[in-house]
Amino acid sequence: MKIRVINIITGVLVLFSPLSYAEIDISGYASFKAISNTNDAGVSYYNGLAPEGEINTDSRESNLGIQFSTDISSKMDMTVVMSARGGPAQKYNFETEWAYANYKFNDDTSLRIGKVKGPFYMVSDYKDVGYAYPWVSVPDEVYSTNPIRSVNGLDLVYQKSINDVSYLGELYYGSGTSTAFALPTSLSATMLTATSQISFKTHEMLGFNASVSFEGMSFRAGYFKTKVDVPAFGAAFKDLNGEFGGIGFTFDRNNVVIYSEYIVRDTDALLGGAFPDATAGYLTVGYRMGDFLPYVTGASIKEGKDASPYAPKQTSTTIGLRYEMDDAASFKIEAKNIKPDSYGGDAGGLFDDAITEKVTIVSVAVDVLF
Secondary structure: OEEEEEOOOOOOOOOOOOOOEEEEEEEEEEEEEEEEEOOOOOOOEOOOOOHHHOEEOOOOOOEEEEEEEEEOOOOEEEEEEEEEEEOHHHOEEEEEEEEEEEEEOOOOEEEEEEEEEOOOOOOHHHOOOHHHOOOOOOOHHHHOOOOOOEEEEEEEEEEEEEOOEEEEEEEEEEEEEEEEEOOOOOOOOOOOOOOOEEEEEEEEEEEEEEEEEEOOEEEEEEEEEEEEEOHHHOOOOOOEEEEEEEEEEEEEEOOEEEEEEEEEEEEOHHHHHOOOOEEEEEEEEEEOEOOEEEEEEEEEEEEOOOOOOOOOOEEEEEEEEEEEEEOOEEEEEEEEEEEEOEEOOEEOOOEOOOOOOOEEEEEEEEEEEO
């Protein structure tokens, strides 16, 4: 949808120039979800997501986003994404997800300046756009390992297509403030509950993201390092080192769909209570049958290079089905069976407290584009 406005893009963009016209492209996405946790111990999963075996239809995993983009000149454009992400007790968190100006050096190379989406995973650019991938939610084992959502700074992007092969190279530098949920048995346990959020700052972040795509296949690799400050944990938790890297692969040909990803997180010892070293991965295989896409996912998360009693460990198997409702809407249902492993001396995995039993979580979602 395109809207012509005069002088000002109210409340979202900026005043470009007096008496000038700006043409704005507006698009959006939304996901609405319900989740049920089958465990008998009354332990919620992944930051209070599915409490005490009941069907959870609060807003926690639902989200809505609207993107505004406009050309400022022949070489510069601007993009703003406003989002409303669900939280507990039917609350939504409204924020500016992206807000950047993009300067084009030429047809292949551009520089984004401002707040950009952190390109840390294979589906980082569209992690909140449920319609863009097969699952109800992205695999928790991998996508729980990095709570940073965006980077405030510079993002140099190179994109080129040669003989039906598409190349992407991205180099970014910046900082930001993020929040993460406290681990239930971490050094913060005396101050915070399992589902309390802590703020942390990243600075001097430097990273790259690269991919190559051809004939329905895509290969991706990325890495960043950063300094981390966690003021809530005291003066010693300043200028600590964190590194994060991963590789990914997608395949979509002849009705066969494959997604796979593997990540490594490596941090200073002092961060072991909040962000312990970890490795995680998943493999999804599906097969399209008309409007239906059944799929199965195997995933795991475990200790990284340096062992930590706080490292979440679990394996899971998910069986799911996606149905194309129309060209811009899908319905999905999946059942995820989780086996938690040791966590601070107990079993817990990504659960919010100690739990030893296997748990099945059933989720449904409706995803739309507009």
